[in-house]
Amino acid sequence: MKKALAVVLAVVQLAMCxxxxxxxxxxxxxKMVGVITKIDxxxxxxxxxxxxxxxxxxxxxxxxxxxxxxxxxxxxxxRIVEGDEIRCKYEVKDGKKLSTYxxxxxxx
Amino acid sequence: MRKLxxxxxxxxxxxxxxxxxxxxxxxxxxxxKKIDELAKELEALKQQVKKDEEKSLSKWLTVSGxxxxxxxxxxxxxxxxxxxxxxxxxPVPMPGFDPENGTLMTNRFGLNLKAKAxxxxxxxxxxxxxxxxxxxxxxxxxxxxxxDRMSVLDxxxxxxxxxxxxxxDQVFATxxxxxxxxxxxxxxxxxxxxxxxxxxxxxxERPGNAGVPGLLVDYAFDGxxxxxxxxxxxxxxxxxxxxxxxxxxAGYSNTNDLKDTDMLGVGVxxxxxDPLRIDLQWNRGFNIFDDPNNxxxxxxxxxxxxxGVLSTLKGIGPGSLTTFASGGVSITxxxxxxxxxxxxxSGAGLLTSGPDASDRTGWGAYAGLRYDLASGTxxxxxxxxxxxxxxxxxxxxxxxxTSKLGTRGNVYEAYLIQELPLPAxxxxxxxxxxxxxxxxxxxxxxxxxxxxxxxxxxxxxxxSPMNAQMLAPLKSAQDFYGTxxxxx
Numbered sequence: 369m370k371k372a373l374a375v376v377l378a379v380v381q382l383a384m385c386x387x388x389x390x391x392x393x394x395x396x397x398x399k400m401v402g403v404i405t406k407i408d409x410x411x412x413x414x415x416x417x418x419x420x421x422x423x424x425x426x427x428x429x430x431x432x433x434x435x436x437x438x439x440x441x442x443x444x445x446x447r448i449v450e451g452d453e454i455r456c457k458y459e460v461k462d463g464k465k466l467s468t469y470x471x472x473x474x475x476x
Numbered sequence: 477m478r479k480l481x482x483x484x485x486x487x488x489x490x491x492x493x494x495x496x497x498x499x500x501x502x503x504x505x506x507x508x509k510k511i512d513e514l515a516k517e518l519e520a521l522k523q524q525v526k527k528d529e530e531k532s533l534s535k536w537l538t539v540s541g542x543x544x545x546x547x548x549x550x551x552x553x554x555x556x557x558x559x560x561x562x563x564x565x566x567p568v569p570m571p572g573f574d575p576e577n578g579t580l581m582t583n584r585f586g587l588n589l590k591a592k593a594x595x596x597x598x599x600x601x602x603x604x605x606x607x608x609x610x611x612x613x614x615x616x617x618x619x620x621x622x623x624d625r626m627s628v629l630d631x632x633x634x635x636x637x638x639x640x641x642x643x644x645d646q647v648f649a650t651x652x653x654x655x656x657x658x659x660x661x662x663x664x665x666x667x668x669x670x671x672x673x674x675x676x677x678x679x680x681e682r683p684g685n686a687g688v689p690g691l692l693v694d695y696a697f698d699g700x701x702x703x704x705x706x707x708x709x710x711x712x713x714x715x716x717x718x719x720x721x722x723x724x725x726a727g728y729s730n731t732n733d734l735k736d737t738d739m740l741g742v743g744v745x746x747x748x749x750d751p752l753r754i755d756l757q758w759n760r761g762f763n764i765f766d767d768p769n770n771x772x773x774x775x776x777x778x779x780x781x782x783x784g785v786l787s788t789l790k791g792i793g794p795g796s797l798t799t800f801a802s803g804g805v806s807i808t809x810x811x812x813x814x815x816x817x818x819x820x821x822s823g824a825g826l827l828t829s830g831p832d833a834s835d836r837t838g839w840g841a842y843a844g845l846r847y848d849l850a851s852g853t854x855x856x857x858x859x860x861x862x863x864x865x866x867x868x869x870x871x872x873x874x875x876x877x878t879s880k881l882g883t884r885g886n887v888y889e890a891y892l893i894q895e896l897p898l899p900a901x902x903x904x905x906x907x908x909x910x911x912x913x914x915x916x917x918x919x920x921x922x923x924x925x926x927x928x929x930x931x932x933x934x935x936x937x938x939x940s941p942m943n944a945q946m947l948a949p950l951k952s953a954q955d956f957y958g959t960x961x962x963x964x
Contacts (some may be wrong), residue, residue: 401653424595425698446904455653457707476648
């Protein structure tokens with residue numbers, strides 16, 4: 369059991385190192401957790417999508433523009449749908465909130 | 477005079493016109509009043525509807541599930557061998573035979589409920605029924621060939637055919653977004669079955685943050701998880717978990733000499749995207765018991781190490797291609813104790829026989845691919861190999877003979893899935909499909925999926941009575957199967 373605990377502690381230390389190395393969000397990035405209330409996606413060939421998120425803290429509606437292929441695929445395949453809670457980061461460009469991180473909140 | 481009358485009449489007329497205006501100012505228009513009242517009522521109704529919507533079932537409860545009808549046609553080959561007759565009796569030579577079940581039919585039904593209780597806290601439940609057609613026992617599938625099918629275990633109940641009782645396969649509460657960080661804690665009966673990449677042949681969704689690598693573990697544990705999904709740009713989708721599960725509760729210490737059987741695991745998925753998913757896992761099982769349903773003694777501990785890669789690429793020809801490869805190592809640490817039979821020493825320890833109590837290292841490998849066409853046709857093939865001492869923890873696997881991933885030898889499988897081109901109604905992922913497949917087991921050593929006693933090479937079964945077996949060993953086995961499945 370001691371050996372097992374030593375392994376677990378080593379993993380925790382490694383995790384802390386990863387956290388330290390992973391850095392923080394860029395200054396012009398905003399983080400939020402919100403529930404998707406609406407998805408605008410122009411068909412299977414769409415290169416961009418807009419998801420409206422309701423901020424879980426402020427209850428404000430925020431429109432996020434998504435352009436990365438991995439997230440677009442999930443929207444097209446309905447692996448991300450309305451009602452899903454999303455952890456996202458965005459930066460404002462030309463007045464639009466452009467997603468830089470868009471994933472379902474983790475948990476099982 | 478006329479001028480005077482004209483002035484008086486004009487003045488009166490003007491006064492008459494002015495009076496209603498003055499009256500209006502003092503007494504509002506009934507129509508406007510009604511409009512104002514209606515507007516207020518409409519606003520109140522809107523608020524009520526909003527409240528009702530927020531409390532409606534669809535806002536906090538998700539219901540889904542699956543049904544499967546399955547037909548299996550099984551045929552195997554048992555070579556001549558020595559039958560173990562107990563600690564105090566001589567082994568008896570047994571002739572070979574070919575067990576066969578031409579048509580074995582089973583029904584499986586699963587019902588899933590996910591309730592959002594409060595912000596960041598959910599309760600997830602899966603109820604499961606799995607029965608053999610024409611009987612209410614597990615006798616037809618638990619036919620005495622393999623340890624993982626000899627009896628229904630706590631962690632395999634519902635996964636191998638039993639009866640028509642809808643049992644709790646999973647129920648766990650999850651607290652996520654702890655302290656506004658991508659950290660979660662989850663406790664209850666775990667989603668530790670059907671892990672990646674076994675979902676590929678099951679035509680299931682990717683397990684996400686749930687589950688454990690299917691090559692190492694396929695068993696329903698009661699336990700808990702502490703998970704963390706850091707936001708690292710260079711490692712998209714990365715997450716790590718510390719998992720704990722209880723495999724056997726020993727009870728009060730004054731009633732026996734047993735210890736609890738526990739499992740501890742650390743899983744790291746450094747990348748989780750469609751084109752690339754990598755998983756790394758370490759598990760340790762403490763105080764591994766002898767007979768799960770009648771524990772007499774504990775035999776030692778086992779370490780497992782595993783790594784896997786899964787990739788789905790779109791636009792490969794007319795369809796998409798999913799490929800995967802997993803590898804695992806098991807290392808047993810026997811404590812020198814042996815399984816008890818009727819209170820007597822059987823001579824069989826943790827992958828050992830007799831006085832030898834050496835550590836045993838085994839390895840397993842698992843690879844496969846599936847090609848998906850836009851027509852809903854999916855063609856797949858898989859191969860896995862296990863060495864002499866390979867012992868994963870996969871009793872709940874969806875195989876009729878024995879968990880193929882615990883086989884000491886080779887297993888080949890090919891299958892074809894045809895989804896029906898019908899629009900989904902109950903959810904975006906609902907679907908109905910037919911599946912036909914074939915499995916071929918080629919055993920090199922005895923006792924696949926059994927951690928009791930030293931394995932014996934199949935070709936040496938009759939070389940010595942010392943190679944006697946408790947269970948009838950198979951040299952080869954095959955299973956032609958077909959299913960009709962509905963996900964809703």
